[in-house]
Amino acid sequence: MTQGDLLAALRDDVVAAAPMLLGAILVRGPMRCKIVEVEAYRSDDPACHAYQRRTPRTEVMYGPPGIAYVYFNYGVHWMLNVVAHPPGDAAAILIRAAQPLEGLESMRANRGVFKERDLLSGPGKLAKAYGITGEDTGTNLMDISQDGLHLLAPGSPIANVVTGARIGIAEGKWHDVPWRFVDGDAIGWVSRR
DNA sequence: ACATCGATCTACT
DNA sequence: GTAGATCGATGTA
Numbered sequence: 001m002t003q004g005d006l007l008a009a010l011r012d013d014v015v016a017a018a019p020m021l022l023g024a025i026l027v028r029g030p031m032r033c034k035i036v037e038v039e040a041y042r043s044d045d046p047a048c049h050a051y052q053r054r055t056p057r058t059e060v061m062y063g064p065p066g067i068a069y070v071y072f073n074y075g076v077h078w079m080l081n082v083v084a085h086p087p088g089d090a091a092a093i094l095i096r097a098a099q100p101l102e103g104l105e106s107m108r109a110n111r112g113v114f115k116e117r118d119l120l121s122g123p124g125k126l127a128k129a130y131g132i133t134g135e136d137t138g139t140n141l142m143d144i145s146q147d148g149l150h151l152l153a154p155g156s157p158i159a160n161v162v163t164g165a166r167i168g169i170a171e172g173k174w175h176d177v178p179w180r181f182v183d184g185d186a187i188g189w190v191s192r193r
Numbered sequence: 194a195c196a197t198c199g200a201t202c203t204a205c206t
Numbered sequence: 207g208t209a210g211a212t213c214g215a216t217g218t219a
Binding site for chain 2: 039041047048049071073074075076077079081094096122123124125128166167168169191
């Protein structure tokens with residue numbers, strides 16, 4: 001899969017593109033990790049921040065695909081999302097967990113914890129390990145020519161994709177939508193089992 | 194202006 | 207397994 005393939009998928013359909021992010025490499029400075037857990041959010045779904053309202057916070061979600069949308073939650077945590085769908089149609093993919101590959105010492109320094117399994121096993125943890133904040137909103141994650149935060153498309157799709165209900169969504173119709181995608185061969189690195 | 198609510202994490206039992 | 211922390215964005219007035 002090329003960068004172009006992944007970008008095209010992001011523009012086309014957020015639910016189809018989300019599992020294609022599994023196995024992608026998130027790069028920043030010396031740090032590299034393999035994405036193992038993601039969730040899709042679409043504008044017709046109440047759990048989506050861009051549901052029925054366009055606000056300053058979510059403005060970037062209405063732009064082109066492949067751009068970073070970072071928001072602050074619970075007064076404590078930053079969350080990294082990849083914008084999907086064409087301009088005017090808001091959608092995003094939350095990066096929830098990843099397996100550390102390189103630059104573990106930088107991640108440990110940023111996180112203040114040592115255990116490898118605890119470095120990136122949750123959306124807030126991942127953002128903290130990578131030093132991701134609201135200032136990273138707007139970064140073009142698919143542009144590998146820029147030196148900062150970016151994504152490398154996986155060589156080939158993940159063989160064993162496990163789907164399920166998204167985490168932290170209230171019970172109801174939209175809770176049951178299977179828009180959480182996990183790399184079934186990397187279960188040990190996800191946020192919850 | 195002010196009250197409410199989280200796409201969570203950590204520490205502690 | 208679960209309570210508590212913590213604060214920006216949003217909704218209502």
